[in-house]
Amino acid sequence: MLSTTTFLALALATIGLAAPAVDLEARQQQTNILLCKRLDCSGEYYVDQINLPVITGQCSNVPDIFEFRPVDFQGKIRAVNSNGGTSCFLYDQEGCQGTRSALVLGGRVTPLNVAPYNFDNRTRSMMCI
Numbered sequence: 001m002l003s004t005t006t007f008l009a010l011a012l013a014t015i016g017l018a019a020p021a022v023d024l025e026a027r028q029q030q031t032n033i034l035l036c037k038r039l040d041c042s043g044e045y046y047v048d049q050i051n052l053p054v055i056t057g058q059c060s061n062v063p064d065i066f067e068f069r070p071v072d073f074q075g076k077i078r079a080v081n082s083n084g085g086t087s088c089f090l091y092d093q094e095g096c097q098g099t100r101s102a103l104v105l106g107g108r109v110t111p112l113n114v115a116p117y118n119f120d121n122r123t124r125s126m127m128c129i
């Protein structure tokens, strides 16, 4: 028979093992960021804007192919709008390398041609959190 102390120790060990998996799931969420070639995110879908699915905590490059279509957003992104609650860093090289932008808050269109971003036409990858 297990003593109370042994039982508590086992219970705590189980909780200790379970907690990191839950945290990891919380950090890695599927979300979206709208990439825009116009400062106000207007225009035609696929041509002027695409809504890129991203996973928080993972780097995503600006795609050349999106939903099986060739798209042309490399070096042309002028504004972004990530889902509310999702904030993103932009990078001027692929693989989240190079210069990193100021944190772009989600839930609204953010033109990138102004401070503190100064990232007009520069985004080649992004990391959302």
Ligand SMILES: *[C@@H]1O[C@H](CO)[C@@H](O)[C@H](O)[C@H]1NC(C)=O
Binding pocket: 076, 078, 120, 121
């Ligand atoms: C970004 O590209 C647009 C469209 O070509 C251009 O009008 C704008 O001046 C560019 N911005 C910078 C900082 O070069």
